[in-house]
Structure formats: C-alpha cells, structure tokens
Amino acid sequence: MEKILEVQDLHVRFTTYGGTVQAVRGVDFHIHKGETLAIVGESGCGKSVTSNAIMRLIPNPPGKITKGKVLFKGQDLTKLTEKKMRSIRGVDISMIFQDPMTALNPTLTIGTQLVEGLKQHRKVSDSIAMKKALEMMQLVGIPNPEERMKQYPHQFSGGMRQRIVIAIALICEPELLIADEPTTALDVTIQAQILELFEKIQEVTGVSIILITHDLGVVAKIADRIAVMYAGKIIETGTKREIFYQPQHPYTQGLLNSVPRLDTKGKLQPINGTPPDLFSPPLGCPFTSRCPLAMEVCNKVYPDSTRLSDSHAVDCWLQDERAKKLLATMVTNKR
Amino acid sequence: MLRYILKRLLIMILTLWIIITLTFVLMTSIPGSPFTSDQTSNETVQQNLEKHYNLDKPKYMQYLLYLKSIVTLDFGPSIKQPNQTVNDLLGRGFPISFELGIVTVIVAVISGITLGVLAALRHNGIIDYLAMGIAVLGISIPNFILATLLIQKLAVDWEIFPVATWASPMHMVLPVLALATGPMAIIARLTRSTMLEVLTQDYIKMARAKGLAPWKIIIKHALRNALMPVITIMGTLLAGILTGTFVIEQIFAIPGMGKYFVESINHRDYPVIMGTTVFYSAFLIIMLFLVDIAYGFVDPRIKVTKKEGE
Known part of the structure; x- marks a missing residue:
C-alpha cells in the first residue's frame, strides 16, 4: 500500500520564559492511502502539536520544528516555503478542530466560509463554488442546504457546526484529513453520528484520516491502526486488533484498563502519577516513574523499538530477552 | 425594524x-x-x-x-450678540466644525486601526513597541501642546503650512493633526488589544488551515471581529469632534462652533448655553443610535430587532 504521509524523527520545541518545552521528541509514524490512523494519548502528550506540526501551523515563535521530516507523497513539508505550504493546506491536507463552537467565524455566513478555500485554491466561478458547497453540505448531512448557506454559525447546533467544519475541510477534496479531537466537545449521541459521518466520507472520497484523540471508544469504532503517544514519543503502534488485544507497553495496558467496561465489576484502575515535565524530560523511558514493571535500566536508557509484527512495534525494555526471564521469575514469586 | x-x-x-x-x-x-x-x-x-x-x-x-x-426648532436670540439668533451662530459654526471634525475622524480611524493591526501582527516586536510608543505619546500629550508645537515647527520655522485661520485644504492639515492624534492613539490601543485576542481564536487557525493568504485572514476574518470596541467608542468620539473643539479652534482661529460652548457660559448667554447643549446632546444621541445599528451589521449575532413571530 502507498504511504501518503510519513513522519520521521519529528522534534518540536517551544521556547518560553520558563524554559524550553520539548513537546514532541522524535516521533515516527506513517499513514497509508484510505486508512485511519488514531494517535492516542493523555492531555499534554504532544498529539495536537504533532498534528499542527504536519500542517506547519505551530506559531513561530515560540514553537519550532527542530528536527525531522514530514514527507507528504515524498515531499518534505518542513522544507517548503510558506507560500508553497499554503497551496497544500486545505487542498492536499485538511484539518478539523476540536471545538466547532469556536472554529467558525461568527461574522461570516456558512456559505462564505465554505467556498472561500475553494475559491482561493481552485479559482472557480461563484456558481460552481456554490454548487460544490451544496454538494458538500448534502454529503455531511445538513438539511435544507440552500437556506442554511445564508445563515451564520450561531444559528447552528454544535453537531451541525462540526458537520460544517468537516464540509469545509473536505471541499477541496484533500488526500489527508487531520482530525484533532473532533468529537471531544460534542454530546455522546452526536459523537456517534459524527463518527459514522467519518466512515461514510472515507468510503465516498477515499481520504486518509489521522484521528487525534484520547477517547478509546472513538478509536475502537473507526481506527485501522493506532499509535499510542506518551510524553512526546510514540511508545507503541499496531493495528487496532493488536493494540486492543495484545497491548505490550505497560502504558497502553494501563490506558486500556482505565476504560470503564460493562463486563467487569469493581473499581476502575487508573494509572497512578502524572506524566513527566517536558521542560526536562527524563533520559530513559518517560513512563518509568509510573510503571508497575519498571527496572533500573528504564530510568537510564530509552529502549529501542521492538518489532513484533509487520504492523506492531513497541518501545519497552520488557521486550528484551533478559527482561523476559526476569518477568517470569517475578510472576512465579508472586504466586 | x-x-x-x-x-x-x-x-x-x-x-x-x-x-x-x-x-x-x-x-x-x-x-x-x-x-x-x-x-x-x-x-x-x-x-x-x-x-x-x-x-x-x-x-x-x-x-x-x-x-x-x-x-419649533427656534433656539431664540443670543443675548450677547443681539443681532444674531442662536440658529445663526450654530448654522455658521457647525459646518466648519463638522468639516474639520469629519476629516479628523477619518484620519484618526484609518491611522489608528492600521497602527493597531500592525502592532498586533508584530506582537512584542519592534513595530509593536514603536506603534504603542506613538500611542502612549498621543494619549499623554494634550492637543493644545501638540498644536503649538506643530505651529512653531511646521508653520513658523519651516513655513510648510499656514499658521492659522480656515481657508484652504492646507489650512486644515495642522488642526487635523493636532486633533486626530489623541483619538488615533486610543483607537490604536483598542484595535491592538482586541486584535491580539482575535488572532488566537480557533477560526483564525481554521482560516490558516484552509490555506488562505495572510492579508485575507487579517482583513476578512480578524479585523471585522476586532472592530467592535472601536465602533463602541465611535459614537462619543464622533459627537465630540464633529461639534467642534474649543481649544483647537481657538488656537488656529477657526470660526467653528466650539467657542460658543465656553463663551456662552462665561457670558451667561442663556439661549446660547441651551442651544449648544441641546444641539450637542441631540447629536450624541443620534450617533449612539447609529452605533447600535452598526453593531448589527458588523456582528450578525447582535440583532437590533426581534424576528417576526418571536
């Protein structure tokens, strides 16, 4: 399968008065054509920064991509001029933001906001732009699109606004859609509708989707592959099946255990502690201080990536041959 | 409606x-x-x-x-200038004050918004500090000081502009400069602060994610949302400047209506006091009304009238 986007060793830093925040510290992942990749992790782990870095939307200063490549169809986006980058934003790669209540400009009509990207990039006539806009509104399921085009964002509900935001993102038929927590600000019932819409859109347009979320329910519903992010690094990647049924990293296991389930009784198991301060991230594995299986080596050296299958990879010292023996003795001791 | x-x-x-x-x-x-x-x-x-x-x-x-x-819109006769009615005085003074005022407001609004936007775009940069430096000076230097300074330098020393009186567009330059600096500074500071707030909004990021050109984002998406506070102060600003200003008209010997506000009180010229006050109040009230209407045009969330059936 063709890789549409490949991120290699991406580093992003923010310089603040308090010091330098290493928000993203060497992230590698890729996404194939027509695939949905979910990037999962808790708040502040660098998910949104990663997605903004791909679009080069990180405010500079204070933010800066210090290292790494973002290859979109072989072209390194980090090297492009701002002007060239503008011709990619909204056309080849589009983005959907978390809060539909604030993502639309309150002073412009929905129609204007829909067609403006199209008019900027495709130089089409008003009537063709309008026709395309109507088509998009129908695709995302807005009733009475002709009438609704003339209305303003405050006349729409949250779910409807998110549909509009999706329509805006898709109007130039991009090949990659980055959705940054697209359902977080919505009611649960609306969430399900929006997720179904994503599936439908992917079927119709064949767009690849990078889904940034902390909601494992969302991931379970629509992701093909999952990348688990922690403290600015991707610690485990795999297909949905591999991550949900054979999670290898203790953090991934902890994440899955902290999701409420219908079939288990008793208390939820949270992951104790807090993520490390990214002003001065630890040398070793950042999860060490919270990890129930931490070893001495974890604190000192970051583990190499271990490939478990074509799609499944994990950064954890427990994958080391020597650790496996240790683990076995630990388990027997417990008994 | x-x-x-x-x-x-x-x-x-x-x-x-x-x-x-x-x-x-x-x-x-x-x-x-x-x-x-x-x-x-x-x-x-x-x-x-x-x-x-x-x-x-x-x-x-x-x-x-x-x-x-x-x-009956008759403000009566002036007591101190017995051959003239208050209507005569206002009728003669107001057009001149209005002309000076409208040019001043246009200059103040355009330069103020430009300065404010530039400052916000280069937040904490040299242009920002420069623009805000000008703004602070503009607010803190009283216009009569600025006026005398302008006359001394530009009119007396360098003889570029006429010293005073009201005759040609050249005569306008100095009073307009002196009068516009204060409002310009206020508008610049207001525009900068709201612009900074608007620029962090999600819809600006969204506009950038659409790949729009930067100037389009600023003018179409940011400025319109940033202008509300400026519109708010426009009502009082317009009324204050258009009905004439005592000090500047006095310094430049402009026969506007500004002087009647002060002179009438000194002279206890009752009909003129009433006339100027009523005129100014009516003007201010109308301007505030127009501002309220303007809100509705700039921000569709603000509706002056309820929809039918509501």
Whole structure:
C-alpha cells in the first residue's frame, strides 16, 4: 500500500520564559492511502502539536520544528516555503478542530466560509463554488442546504457546526484529513453520528484520516491502526486488533484498563502519577516513574523499538530477552 | 425594524427632554444674570432688557416658553450678540466644525486601526513597541501642546503650512493633526488589544488551515471581529469632534462652533448655553443610535430587532 504521509524523527520545541518545552521528541509514524490512523494519548502528550506540526501551523515563535521530516507523497513539508505550504493546506491536507463552537467565524455566513478555500485554491466561478458547497453540505448531512448557506454559525447546533467544519475541510477534496479531537466537545449521541459521518466520507472520497484523540471508544469504532503517544514519543503502534488485544507497553495496558467496561465489576484502575515535565524530560523511558514493571535500566536508557509484527512495534525494555526471564521469575514469586 | 426605530426615537426624545430640563435648572440656579457684567447699563435699562428676553417672568414660565420654542426648532436670540439668533451662530459654526471634525475622524480611524493591526501582527516586536510608543505619546500629550508645537515647527520655522485661520485644504492639515492624534492613539490601543485576542481564536487557525493568504485572514476574518470596541467608542468620539473643539479652534482661529460652548457660559448667554447643549446632546444621541445599528451589521449575532413571530 502507498504511504501518503510519513513522519520521521519529528522534534518540536517551544521556547518560553520558563524554559524550553520539548513537546514532541522524535516521533515516527506513517499513514497509508484510505486508512485511519488514531494517535492516542493523555492531555499534554504532544498529539495536537504533532498534528499542527504536519500542517506547519505551530506559531513561530515560540514553537519550532527542530528536527525531522514530514514527507507528504515524498515531499518534505518542513522544507517548503510558506507560500508553497499554503497551496497544500486545505487542498492536499485538511484539518478539523476540536471545538466547532469556536472554529467558525461568527461574522461570516456558512456559505462564505465554505467556498472561500475553494475559491482561493481552485479559482472557480461563484456558481460552481456554490454548487460544490451544496454538494458538500448534502454529503455531511445538513438539511435544507440552500437556506442554511445564508445563515451564520450561531444559528447552528454544535453537531451541525462540526458537520460544517468537516464540509469545509473536505471541499477541496484533500488526500489527508487531520482530525484533532473532533468529537471531544460534542454530546455522546452526536459523537456517534459524527463518527459514522467519518466512515461514510472515507468510503465516498477515499481520504486518509489521522484521528487525534484520547477517547478509546472513538478509536475502537473507526481506527485501522493506532499509535499510542506518551510524553512526546510514540511508545507503541499496531493495528487496532493488536493494540486492543495484545497491548505490550505497560502504558497502553494501563490506558486500556482505565476504560470503564460493562463486563467487569469493581473499581476502575487508573494509572497512578502524572506524566513527566517536558521542560526536562527524563533520559530513559518517560513512563518509568509510573510503571508497575519498571527496572533500573528504564530510568537510564530509552529502549529501542521492538518489532513484533509487520504492523506492531513497541518501545519497552520488557521486550528484551533478559527482561523476559526476569518477568517470569517475578510472576512465579508472586504466586 | 421600523418599530424598533420608532421606539428608539421616542426614548431619544425623552432623553433629550431630561437633558433640557436638567440644563435649564442648573443654568438658572447659578447666581447672576446675563447683564450683571455690563457696567454701562443702569437699573432701568437692565429691567427693560430682562423684560425683552422674558427673564422677568417666573422660572417655570421661562422653562415652558423655552420648551415651546425648542419644539419649533427656534433656539431664540443670543443675548450677547443681539443681532444674531442662536440658529445663526450654530448654522455658521457647525459646518466648519463638522468639516474639520469629519476629516479628523477619518484620519484618526484609518491611522489608528492600521497602527493597531500592525502592532498586533508584530506582537512584542519592534513595530509593536514603536506603534504603542506613538500611542502612549498621543494619549499623554494634550492637543493644545501638540498644536503649538506643530505651529512653531511646521508653520513658523519651516513655513510648510499656514499658521492659522480656515481657508484652504492646507489650512486644515495642522488642526487635523493636532486633533486626530489623541483619538488615533486610543483607537490604536483598542484595535491592538482586541486584535491580539482575535488572532488566537480557533477560526483564525481554521482560516490558516484552509490555506488562505495572510492579508485575507487579517482583513476578512480578524479585523471585522476586532472592530467592535472601536465602533463602541465611535459614537462619543464622533459627537465630540464633529461639534467642534474649543481649544483647537481657538488656537488656529477657526470660526467653528466650539467657542460658543465656553463663551456662552462665561457670558451667561442663556439661549446660547441651551442651544449648544441641546444641539450637542441631540447629536450624541443620534450617533449612539447609529452605533447600535452598526453593531448589527458588523456582528450578525447582535440583532437590533426581534424576528417576526418571536
């Protein structure tokens, strides 16, 4: 399968008065054509920064991509001029933001906001732009699109606004859609509708989707592959099946255990502690201080990536041959 | 919409009536009369004069007579300039003050918004500091100081512009500069702060994610949302500047209506005091009304009228 986007060793830093925040510290992942990749992790782990870095939307200063490549169809986006980058934003790669209540400009009509990207990039006539806009509104399921085009964002509900935001993102038929927590600000019932819409859109347009979320329910519903992010690094990647049924990293296991389930009784198991301060991230594995299986080596050296299958990879010292023996003795001791 | 305008008109008339009454009460409760300073006149002459201007009648009669004349838009005669009515004075002074004022407002708004936007775009950069430095100077230097400085340098020393009076567009430059600097500074600071806030909004990021050109994002998406506070101060600013300013008109010897506000009080020229106050108030009230209408055009979330059926 063709890789549409490949991120290699991406580093992003923010310089603040308090010091330098290493928000993203060497992230590698890729996404194939027509695939949905979910990037999962808790708040502040660098998910949104990663997605903004791909679009080069990180405010500079204070933010800066210090290292790494973002290859979109072989072209390194980090090297492009701002002007060239503008011709990619909204056309080849589009983005959907978390809060539909604030993502639309309150002073412009929905129609204007829909067609403006199209008019900027495709130089089409008003009537063709309008026709395309109507088509998009129908695709995302807005009733009475002709009438609704003339209305303003405050006349729409949250779910409807998110549909509009999706329509805006898709109007130039991009090949990659980055959705940054697209359902977080919505009611649960609306969430399900929006997720179904994503599936439908992917079927119709064949767009690849990078889904940034902390909601494992969302991931379970629509992701093909999952990348688990922690403290600015991707610690485990795999297909949905591999991550949900054979999670290898203790953090991934902890994440899955902290999701409420219908079939288990008793208390939820949270992951104790807090993520490390990214002003001065630890040398070793950042999860060490919270990890129930931490070893001495974890604190000192970051583990190499271990490939478990074509799609499944994990950064954890427990994958080391020597650790496996240790683990076995630990388990027997417990008994 | 029509119902709203009618309702507002009614409120405006009521407001104006309250202002007239208050001004009348305050004015007549100041001791003395328009003729106390006249050394030449004797007792009989004064009594005759008071009779002529209805000042011998009881206060409430004077008030009612005044209300009656105001309804017919007749502000009465000036006491100190006996051959002229207040309408004459305002009719002559206002067009000049208005001309000076409108040019000033245009200059202040355009330069203020430009400075504010530039400062916000280069937040914490050299342009920002420079623009805000100019703004602070503009707010803190009184316009009469600036006016005399401008006259000394540009008119007397370098002889680029005429010193004073009101004749040609060249005569306009210095008073407009002196008058516009303060409002420009206020507008620049307002625009900068709201612009900074708007630029962090999600819809600006979304506009960038659409791949729009930067100038388009600023003008179409940011500026319109940032202009609300500027519109808010426009009402009072317009009324204040368009009806003339005492100091600047005095310095540049401009025959506007600004001087009547001050002179009439010094001279106890009752009809002129009332005339200028009522005129200014009416003007201010109308400007504030226009500002309210303008909100609706700039921000669709603000509706001046309810929809039918609501």
